[in-house]
Amino acid sequence: MTTYHLDSALSDDMKQVRDTVHRFAVEVMRPAAAELDRMSDASDVVAPDSVLWKVMDRYKELGIGDPSKYDPDLSPAERALLHAVVLEELSWGDVGLAISVGLCDTIAPWALGFGRQEAYEYFSKREDIGCLALTEPDHGSDHVGFTEPIFSDPAVRPSCRARREGNEYVINGQKAAWVSNGTIATAAALFCTMEDSKDGLKGGAAFLVPLELPGVSRGKPLDKIGQRSLNQGEIFFSDVRVPEAFMLIEGPDAYGMVWEMVLKQANSAMGQQFVGVARAALDHAVAYAKERVQGGVPIIQHQGVKARLFRMFSKVEAARALARRVAVEAAVADIPFQHAAASKIVCTQTAYEVAHDAVQIFGGNGLAREYPVEKLFRDARASLIEDGENDFLGLMAASRL
Ligand SMILES: Cc1cc2nc3c(=O)[nH]c(=O)nc-3n(C[C@H](O)[C@H](O)[C@H](O)COP(=O)(O)OP(=O)(O)OC[C@H]3O[C@@H](n4cnc5c(N)ncnc54)[C@H](O)[C@@H]3O)c2cc1C
Known part of the structure; x- marks a missing residue:
């Protein structure tokens, strides 16, 4: 390991976690990443016999992805510090894999964070591979830019939109090929726009969407120059019905x-x-x-x-x-x-x-x-x-x- 750590803020237990993650990075992530990076077809990265799945399994065994599950005696600041150490070590191993496996632990915590108990109970029973779906082919920075006038321009008509029908939301449209884990995710944190928005992108909504729902389909895995171990791809929605219990927030007051x-x-x-x-x-x-x-x-x-x-x-x-x-x-x-x-x-x-x-x-x-x-x-x-x-x-x- 590098000798460059100034780590007096880390307890012995925290150093032990760091060293365990470092070993995982050396022994599992780096060899797997070298193999995945060389694959000329991005589909091979996510093929059933790909080493990616072994990395995910070993990562889950380590139980390090969700900081809320770290030692309960840690203060919030110590927990954040330990998580920073973990993220650095994983990314030292391979950042594409670190991002991909890191998204595995995200869906149920989203529900908890937004106080959606029913959604939490549903998603915490699943072992989801997660993704965050925001970018669209025609709106990349536009979707990111909550400080910009374009964000609340009513003339902007994004692709992916939701409307309410009774106690469900119906979602149509697409997210871009840049969605990380896009073709392998089993659930998405989806940021889209309400059909009746008068505030453009700002009139949005966020949902947790199980991606086996009828009407969801995927594009081909994206081929790109860097982070080739990180799967990316489009997600399409055609009349996808999501229960209102899976809606995290809706409307211009909350979305931005x-x-x-x-x-x-x-x-x-x-x-x-x-x-x-x-x-x-x-x-x-x-x-x-x-x-x-x-x-x-x-x-x-x-x-x-x-x-x-x-x-x-x-x-x-x-x-x-x-x-x-x-x-x-x-x-x-x-x-x-x-x-x-x-x-x-x-x-x-x-x-x-x-x-x-x-x-x-x-x-x-x-x-x-x-x-x-x-x-x-x-x-x-x-x-x-x-x-x-x-x-x-x-x-x-x-x-x-
Ligand atoms: C490795 C990787 C992983 C990603 N993972 C995800 C993911 O998990 N989920 C997801 O939803 N997206 C993801 N993205 C997409 C990423 O968020 C977008 O690529 C990014 O927001 C830029 O959007 P764009 O590519 O459409 O570029 P554009 O928005 O088309 O921008 C092109 C250029 O124009 C400039 N520009 C655009 N608008 C303005 C403006 N108003 N003022 C000044 N300059 C402007 C930009 O700065 C940029 O230089 C990922 C991208 C990469 C590369």
Whole structure:
């Protein structure tokens, strides 16, 4: 394991959890991710004999995904810190898999969080693979941008819409190929728009939708350059009837506020996850620089390489400090959106820059599939768009300053 932890805030029990997750990352996630990343057909990633399912099973056995199930004696701040440690380790292993397996534990907690007891009882009996379905082919940033005029523009007609009929909601339309776990999820947290909305996207509603319901269908798994171990794909809804008990919130008074809360949590989690990616790139670069001999000495002895490694190290430390500060603060207070956005933007940009530098330190080998850093570079590149494109998130956050 990297020696770079300043971990006096972690108890011995927390360190034990970290070490267990680290072993899982080394022994299970990394070999599986290397295999999944090389698959030329994205459908093979989710084929019945794919190693993905073994990773999911082993992850569930670890019982680490839902922080509410951690040691009950932990304070909210300690729980958040431990979860940040877990997310970093999993993502150090492979961020695509970390995101995919991390969504497994999300559906029943959504119901609990929104006080929907009947939905909680229903979903807590299932072992759902979850997803968060928001993006549509014609509305990506529009759906994210709760601070922007477009969000409440009545002229915007999104694809995926719901109407109420008696004690059910009827959903029609589609979500984009970017939905993570889109073709394998068994249930979705669906953010869509009410058919009679007078406020455009802001007149939305959120539902928990079992994806075996009649009228649900899927697209093909998406082929993309980074996070190839993370399944993504479209979800289509044709007259899908969802009981009102599975509705989380509805209408312009609640929707924007709730979406902001969800985006804050997602952005904060992304920050913690991409610290793991940045650290993985740093670890590989340091190890390689100590082994690779050029000019008669290990390249770490060349001043330019040494200076680059220290810049990488400093960036990882700074990103981790921000990500954990935001995560811990969010566990005890309602943090402003700009802090969560800063965590996501800084940490994903850090992962991208550190992975870029790692490729440089590996020289030509950095570009070769045989070595691990080109994959980290591709994984980090995707993160600059994931969960809200970084420049756009920055504009949203700036409107709150
Ligand atoms: C790896 C990955 C995982 C993802 N997972 C999910 C998921 O689980 N669920 C889900 O629903 N979605 C998911 N997404 C989708 C993601 O949220 C969107 O890709 C993102 O919000 C951007 O939307 P878009 O791709 O449609 O780009 P667009 O909205 O078309 O943006 C294109 C460009 O225009 C700029 N732009 C757009 N609007 C404005 C504006 N008003 N002002 C200034 N600039 C603007 C953007 O900043 C961007 O540079 C994922 C994406 C990736 C890459």
